[in-house]
Amino acid sequence: MAEMKTGAEIVWECLLREGVEVVFGYPGGAILPTYDALSKYNDKIKHVLVRHEQGATHMADGYARASGKVGVAMATSGPGATNMVTGIATAMMDSSPIVCITGQVTTGAIGGDAFQETDMTGVTLPITKHNYLVTHIDDLAQTIREAFYIARTGRPGPVLIDIPKDVQNASIEFVYPTDPIDLPGYHPPAKATDEEVAAALELINKAERPVILAGHGVLISGAMKELRELAEKGNIPVTTTLLGIGALPASHPMNMGMMGMHGGSWPNHAIQEADLLIACGMRFDDRVTGNLKTYSPKSKKIHIEIDASEINKNVKVDVGIHADLGTVLRQINPSVQRVDRSAWFGKIKDWEEDSNERDILQFESPTLLAAQAIRKIWEGTNGAAFVVTDVGQHQMLECQYYSHDDPYTLSTSGGAGTMGFSLPAAIGASFHVKDREIWVIVGDGCIQMTIMELATAVQENANINICIINNGYLGMVRQWQQMFYESRYVETPIYSPDYVKLAEAYRLPGYRVEKIEDILPTMRKAQEHNGPVLIEFVVEQFDNVYPMVPAGADLHDMIRRPHPRFENMDIV
Amino acid sequence: MKQTLIALVEDKPGVLNRVASLFRRRNFNIESLAVGHSEVPGVSRMTIVTDEEEMLRRNIIKANLFKMVNVIDVQDVTEQSCVLRETALIKVEADSVTRGQVMDVVEMYRGRIVDVGTKTLIVEVTGEPEKIESAINVLTPFTILEIMRTGKIAMTRGEVMPRTNGTTKAPSNGKH
Ligand SMILES: Cc1ncc(C[n+]2csc(CCOP(=O)(O)OP(=O)(O)O)c2C)c(N)n1
Numbered sequence: 001m002a003e004m005k006t007g008a009e010i011v012w013e014c015l016l017r018e019g020v021e022v023v024f025g026y027p028g029g030a031i032l033p034t035y036d037a038l039s040k041y042n043d044k045i046k047h048v049l050v051r052h053e054q055g056a057t058h059m060a061d062g063y064a065r066a067s068g069k070v071g072v073a074m075a076t077s078g079p080g081a082t083n084m085v086t087g088i089a090t091a092m093m094d095s096s097p098i099v100c101i102t103g104q105v106t107t108g109a110i111g112g113d114a115f116q117e118t119d120m121t122g123v124t125l126p127i128t129k130h131n132y133l134v135t136h137i138d139d140l141a142q143t144i145r146e147a148f149y150i151a152r153t154g155r156p157g158p159v160l161i162d163i164p165k166d167v168q169n170a171s172i173e174f175v176y177p178t179d180p181i182d183l184p185g186y187h188p189p190a191k192a193t194d195e196e197v198a199a200a201l202e203l204i205n206k207a208e209r210p211v212i213l214a215g216h217g218v219l220i221s222g223a224m225k226e227l228r229e230l231a232e233k234g235n236i237p238v239t240t241t242l243l244g245i246g247a248l249p250a251s252h253p254m255n256m257g258m259m260g261m262h263g264g265s266w267p268n269h270a271i272q273e274a275d276l277l278i279a280c281g282m283r284f285d286d287r288v289t290g291n292l293k294t295y296s297p298k299s300k301k302i303h304i305e306i307d308a309s310e311i312n313k314n315v316k317v318d319v320g321i322h323a324d325l326g327t328v329l330r331q332i333n334p335s336v337q338r339v340d341r342s343a344w345f346g347k348i349k350d351w352e353e354d355s356n357e358r359d360i361l362q363f364e365s366p367t368l369l370a371a372q373a374i375r376k377i378w379e380g381t382n383g384a385a386f387v388v389t390d391v392g393q394h395q396m397l398e399c400q401y402y403s404h405d406d407p408y409t410l411s412t413s414g415g416a417g418t419m420g421f422s423l424p425a426a427i428g429a430s431f432h433v434k435d436r437e438i439w440v441i442v443g444d445g446c447i448q449m450t451i452m453e454l455a456t457a458v459q460e461n462a463n464i465n466i467c468i469i470n471n472g473y474l475g476m477v478r479q480w481q482q483m484f485y486e487s488r489y490v491e492t493p494i495y496s497p498d499y500v501k502l503a504e505a506y507r508l509p510g511y512r513v514e515k516i517e518d519i520l521p522t523m524r525k526a527q528e529h530n531g532p533v534l535i536e537f538v539v540e541q542f543d544n545v546y547p548m549v550p551a552g553a554d555l556h557d558m559i560r561r562p563h564p565r566f567e568n569m570d571i572v
Numbered sequence: 573m574k575q576t577l578i579a580l581v582e583d584k585p586g587v588l589n590r591v592a593s594l595f596r597r598r599n600f601n602i603e604s605l606a607v608g609h610s611e612v613p614g615v616s617r618m619t620i621v622t623d624e625e626e627m628l629r630r631n632i633i634k635a636n637l638f639k640m641v642n643v644i645d646v647q648d649v650t651e652q653s654c655v656l657r658e659t660a661l662i663k664v665e666a667d668s669v670t671r672g673q674v675m676d677v678v679e680m681y682r683g684r685i686v687d688v689g690t691k692t693l694i695v696e697v698t699g700e701p702e703k704i705e706s707a708i709n710v711l712t713p714f715t716i717l718e719i720m721r722t723g724k725i726a727m728t729r730g731e732v733m734p735r736t737n738g739t740t741k742a743p744s745n746g747k748h
């Protein structure tokens with residue numbers, strides 16, 4: 001006879017069978033039965049007590065991005081669950097597979113505005129891939145299985161499971177369901193049709209000025225090898241989105257780097273001049289296209305994308321292929337022909353050289369520049385770190401000055417641009433990433449959004465190096481004010497605590513760096529320490545990120561850093 | 573022309589809300605939505621009419637619907653040969669003098685009088701939405717007090733259409 005198990009125990013039984021190693025969460029009344037049952041499972045599953053439920057979701061997300069496995073976050077009903085909303089939306093925008101388990105008031109109380117009742121399936125409907133309210137214990141195990149399956153397959157995303165307290169307390173004879181998951185309305189696509197392959201090849205082999213746009217889908221599909229083959233075999237330059245960084249090594253001669261608002265000027269120009277765009281697992285976000293009316297006007301477009309609703313959403317394409325990217329590239333690559341494109345590569349080289357001359361690293365500055373600091377972090381980690389960034393100037397500078405040669409070594413909030421992501425996401429990543437150093441690059445604004453997770457980092461002895469790029473401002477917003485609001489710096493100067501003392505208070509080593517020559521020695525100290533370390537970099541306040549495509553402007557219409565041969569540098 | 577979609581959805585709590593919420597969130601406008609049980613137990617059938625004219629946007633609506641976990645299949649039947657029907661209940665002011673005139677109109681539209689009050693009549697008209705519009709226009713001079721329309725329901729003519737999207741493609745695993 002099968003054993004009797006409570007709903008709470010079934011939750012842990014199911015998590016174990018999904019291969020879950022770690023759960024990030026915070027207890028409270030409505031999830032208490034499940035926490036109580038954890039005492040029977042905590043030799044098999046690690047639970048990390050966070051300091052805020054937003055942190056739990058970012059940790060689950062950070063873990064998922066680093067490992068490719070589903071991250072799990074847990075919270076109580078009402079405020080515990082609503083605190084997760086930002087993290088869920090962040091995971092949704094970046095197609096990150098997480099499962100959030102929330103307690104709910106008892107089934108009989110639902111709808112009556114009971115204490116700490118919030119309609120979580122309602123609240124998270126537009127920001128989850130799918131969500132569930134489990135009203136009967138018989139459905140619990142199958143629901144959890146489905147949730148994990150949905151989270152990790154197709155275009156991954158967050159799934160929320162809301163479990164009323166009485167369902168956690170009920171018990172049944174538990175038999176783990178083993179029949180295949182049957183979701184009649186859920187069909188992740190697999191491969192391209194022969195006609196689609198032929199149509200794509202026709203365009204690729206004919207193109208004179210093609211560009212590959214590599215997005216997050218390359219990494220999610222694990223199609224790095226196939227992408228590289230397409231680029232090398234077809235002799236086609238590649239540019240990546242923010243989340244596509246790592247799809248092709250940064251040092252690969254065909255990799256032009258990141259496109260878009262703060263991308264390189266040369267990939268942006270290349271996109272505008274191209275006669276073919278091959279979009280691979282990306283979604284033509286406004287931050288990479290600029291003005292859609294003038295976007296890449298001369299090109300035919302191929303879009304390979306696992307989510308059909310992204311095809312023709314923003315940019316009308318000539319060949320849309322709704323399928324798994326890696327599979328499609330394996331179908332296409334064998335018939336891709338090598339075409340001489342030296343004229344095209346020559347043009348790109350010219351654009352690149354012009355950009356290199358304007359590079360801020362060419363300048364002397366009396367103050368430490370954020371770009372220099374980040375370049376040094378790259379140097380001090382041999383470019384091999386797992387980097388987690390936050391959102392703002394420091395994030396864009398990371399993309400420009402930390403060159404990633406390996407996939408899955410950058411974790412950053414792209415689609416949502418969620419300030420506060422980096423510290424918890426790095427803690428989450430630290431439960432998977434053991435073979436690389438983890439470096440957090442975070443602004444003075446962002447760190448203060450989730451700074452309470454320093455306690456979690458210390459408690460878990462998470463091996464992370466936290467670099468606070470302190471420019472005294474909400475720098476990215478200040479940059480917009482400078483450029484578009486006549487330098488009225490309204491509410492962007494931001495006060496910071498003494499971070500070294502703060503580190504001391506949280507009981508982790510803390511350092512302050514103001515000179516470029518002190519960076520590497522300080523990094524050494526951090527590298528020698530096992531556990532979290534905080535380094536504050538005091539940097540130039542008024543530097544900007546260039547190039548910049550103003551929101552809604554044409555992609556080729558970038559604000560450039562003044563050219564040193566003609567103009568003075570514009571930093572004070 | 574309005575876009576007409578037929579969706580087969582799982583008959584589960586909250587599915588109607590999910591579909592409606594999708595339209596709201598994606599900024600698509602629902603003209604009408606009719607839902608009820610289908611021939612398969614556990615599966616409901618929806619007819620959704622949108623005011624979207626543009627082909628690419630129509631495809632996006634369809635793809636978004638199809639992407640939903642509880643939506644089993646979607647067909648855009650706008651361009652297909654379909655039986656389209658809508659039913660309206662129309663309450664009209666009618667006393668002993670005008671009652672006969674109203675009944676003549678109803679006759680013309682092959683409608684029925686389903687309730688008679690001392691000062692009112694309820695008229696039931698079924699047909700293509702254009703016919704309903706026309707009946708409403710003709711009844712307007714008698715003073716219409718209330719209108720309730722079901723929204724359009726649609727069924728393609730002839731053989732049952734095979735399920736269109738994705739169902740032939742095997743699941744891929746999203747691991748990396
Ligand atoms: C939660 C949240 N609130 C507001 C913003 C808007 N925002 C984008 S970047 C930024 C400034 C970030 O400041 P800081 O962390 O100091 O980074 P810096 O740009 O100075 O490098 C702000 C306020 C956001 N992205 N997320």
Ligand SMILES: [Mg+2]
Pocket residue numbers: 443444445469470471472473474475
């Ligand atoms: Mg700052």
